[in-house]
């Protein structure tokens with residue numbers, strides 16, 4: 760049995776968490792954030808996306824995959840611009856830059872939202888598999 764004081768403290772803590780916006784979101788839904796890459800890695804990546812080798816790898820991917828956003832389902836027909844995303848950022852995984860299995864189709868909006876620190880693989884992501892954490896997190 761919790762004392763009044765413990766209950767009050769738990770309530771305060773919960774309110775703090777809500778204010779910070781991470782109370783209602785189950786832990787497993789939070790994207791895996793990784794540290795930002797150093798500036799020279801950023802420059803290298805910038806040049807890479809302009810290279811002919813990348814355009815060739817990107818073309819091959821587009822040619823062999825359905826052009827639908829793996830995250831939100833948007834397609835060219837629904838007015839979305841589909842881009843080819845590196846699931847694991849090449850800033851930190853330079854060796855994966857041409858790896859076709861590290862590529863996924865995303866719409867421009869989802870790709871911008873994902874950024875370079877989130878490594879969610881939307882091809883296998885199944886929201887049905889998410890389970891809420893134990894406890895009274897919904898209260």
Ligand SMILES: [Zn+2]
Nearest residue numbers: 828831866869
């Ligand atoms: Zn999308």
